[in-house]
Amino acid sequence: MNPQSATDGRPLLGPPVSALAEDPKYRAAVVDLLGVLAAGELLAFERLAADGSLAPSMADRAALGQMAVAELRHYDQLVERLATLGADPETATAPFVAPLEAFHAHTAPSDWLEGLVKAHVGDSIGADFYREISRFVDADTRALVLEVCADTGHSAFVIERVRAAIADDPRVAGRLALWGRRLVGEMLSQAQRVAAERDALSMLLVGGPGSVMPGTDLAEIGRMFARLTEAHSKRMSELGLAA
């Protein structure tokens, strides 16, 4: 995938790859970024696999399983990169396990459709956010972030299933729209917790004194959230749901 196109032609603001070796603060930020991504992928693997038990058929159950396997593969890639950077994967992922587990505990789907919407919407918002962040990191890190955030082809499967369910019983649309809002709320609340606790990670976005991270200004951060929200609304309406 071409990183330029993945960030929609917006300028790439990350330092050169050499900054990983030369700037300890930048390296810490990248280790945090890879750590949160890795922990997110491993937990998503577990939850997606377990949510298969909600599926109406063995084929759907296995399809959710295949989505889960893609997440575990991403976890492996991220851990490998952490090891290459000389970072301990256990230490790098540790700060993010509790917020991620809280997110999953608060958004356990009660049925198959909620599980599908969570798999698709949750995954996609996360991927959009990390793609935005990828503008602020070096080319090597960016390539890996974009790779693990690429759509693994599950969108079409989810859209088809959810639209069919709504066609079958239009009342489910209201319930699933509320569910989508709850997912976003929980993600924001856990993301805020992470941002407050992880200075290095936040610095990627807001910049840090004496660091190679230029970050960006508040206006641009505002525009970034507007882009994330807009993409989410577009996804919800593809599913036949109000955002």
Next chain:
Amino acid sequence: MNPQSATDGRPLLGPPVSALAEDPKYRAAVVDLLGVLAAGELLAFERLAADGSLAPSMADRAALGQMAVAELRHYDQLVERLATLGADPETATAPFVAPLEAFHAHTAPSDWLEGLVKAHVGDSIGADFYREISRFVDADTRALVLEVCADTGHSAFVIERVRAAIADDPRVAGRLALWGRRLVGEMLSQAQRVAAERDALSMLLVGGPGSVMPGTDLAEIGRMFARLTEAHSKRMSELGLAA
């Protein structure tokens, strides 16, 4: 893998491969066998993946995930074979989902060590049983059964972890030995339920009138259970546990 060696040189009693096309009762038995195996692999995938949340480290968590992925790959192979035989995978797996879910619901591990013992002991007893059954089926079916029952290399991982935990705190041995007994009890009770409901499957072992399935006599079935029990005891003592 060599089927002869996998059944310890005992005679292979299965009909020729052509019986799949020529004998509807035999075909039904094989479809049942592939169906119970496929359902077992898919549910094992889900439960192993979910049990990762009990792991003491992300590396252990991911290791359990990798074991789970091997089960999903087996599921795919079994479903492919069912489709080749012209059997609908949904119909073939359906009768076995409830007993398998009951087994997992009654044996939800309460901690990491119970999860490990379940992954290893449960999987191995199942594999031993299906390997015994493989003597009574045609060569093509046997090759697939032996392939999906081959140890995916997790034994060494589990043995090392459980022995280290016992060395650390010898009291866990008693608790895990009881847990092993409970696993066997639950497996037997669900297997009995399946055998009572699925005539075709049972006929593989006991034979059927007017069928190509010769089955075997009660004395041999007794010896088979003795072999399964013995192998289980040996595995428990490898883990440092009384059977």
